Amino acid sequence: MAQRTVLFVLFDDVQSLDVTGPLEVFAGAEKHTPGTYRIRTATLDGAPVRTSSGLTVVPDHALTDTRDPHTLVVPGGNGTRNPDPALTDWLRERGPRAERLVSVCTGAILLAAAGLLDGRRATTHWAYCDKLARDHPAVEVDPDPIFVRDGHVATSAGVTSGIDLALALVEEDLGRDVALNLARHLVVFLRRPGNQAQFSAQLAAQTAQREPLREVQRWITEHPDDDLTVGSLAARAALSPRHFARAFQSETGMTPGRYVDRVRLEHARRLLEDTHDGVEEISRACGYGTPEAMRRAFVKSLGTAPAEYRRRFRPTTVR
Numbered sequence: 001m002a003q004r005t006v007l008f009v010l011f012d013d014v015q016s017l018d019v020t021g022p023l024e025v026f027a028g029a030e031k032h033t034p035g036t037y038r039i040r041t042a043t044l045d046g047a048p049v050r051t052s053s054g055l056t057v058v059p060d061h062a063l064t065d066t067r068d069p070h071t072l073v074v075p076g077g078n079g080t081r082n083p084d085p086a087l088t089d090w091l092r093e094r095g096p097r098a099e100r101l102v103s104v105c106t107g108a109i110l111l112a113a114a115g116l117l118d119g120r121r122a123t124t125h126w127a128y129c130d131k132l133a134r135d136h137p138a139v140e141v142d143p144d145p146i147f148v149r150d151g152h153v154a155t156s157a158g159v160t161s162g163i164d165l166a167l168a169l170v171e172e173d174l175g176r177d178v179a180l181n182l183a184r185h186l187v188v189f190l191r192r193p194g195n196q197a198q199f200s201a202q203l204a205a206q207t208a209q210r211e212p213l214r215e216v217q218r219w220i221t222e223h224p225d226d227d228l229t230v231g232s233l234a235a236r237a238a239l240s241p242r243h244f245a246r247a248f249q250s251e252t253g254m255t256p257g258r259y260v261d262r263v264r265l266e267h268a269r270r271l272l273e274d275t276h277d278g279v280e281e282i283s284r285a286c287g288y289g290t291p292e293a294m295r296r297a298f299v300k301s302l303g304t305a306p307a308e309y310r311r312r313f314r315p316t317t318v319r
Helices: 016-032 085-097 107-113 126-135 161-174 176-185 211-222 230-236 241-252 256-274 279-285 291-302 306-313
Strands: 004-009 037-043 071-074 100-103 147-150 153-156
Touching: 004 016, 016 037, 016 161, 016 176, 071 085, 071 107, 085 107, 100 107, 100 161, 107 126, 107 153, 147 161, 153 161, 161 176, 211 230, 211 241, 211 256, 230 241, 230 256, 241 256, 256 279, 256 291, 256 306, 279 291, 279 306, 291 306
Parallel strands: 004 037, 004 071, 071 100, 100 153
Antiparallel strands: 147 153
């Protein structure tokens, strides 16, 4: 297998973890299978840059001196807010030559500014999805997944999702076993599928202001197998079903049904990852009732059935 060059584009005020997270994945893969990756870093003029956390990084090259890489990685950070036009021009010219074009976090903003995301589906850090969509209407922005693949272009959400994406790319190149070994070495708890949501249900939803609604949120999380219909939850909050549904969505940003769906899915994922319980037992424990109902929920949200999810994402040793 030919060695793949992975080039990281650096600039002032770059987010250091956007660089070092994916870089450690590719470096680990190179150590595992020597000759696989040739990792390089470059800035516009070859000069050192200072990251947003104050870390100084010395690049290997100036961008103008680099050859076209197999994988071009564009990280994010505060430096994407007012990028050097010369960097955008370089990306516009050289980006299409890479066999794989990757962004981490707000690096997607740089790719979009260079016209490299036009007509493509993409994501970025949740806090900047609206800006990306507003400033670049030709880009189909999906704010939910932790990373998105559209042809040879891959974009990821905030910081640590760059590690998930890099692991997915290594799996594509070297196979599942290598990627899993790297995940364990980096002490990544779970190698997450790309279409997993950026937030858990508890983080994605706002915390309700009123105590009865906050109590309902806690109840849903602690009792996913209970009766979680709107009528039952409304009674727990001492509100009419109509009033409860309206108030819950107003204060949390999502409907009660959507919140329940997310909580149940997350609970089922954890049981599949952490236990030997059977799918039928897990479906009951999570409130799905039947394995078929849980399978439909998994396929809809994660694009895979529960058994396949367990095979791919459960660590080798579980309690």
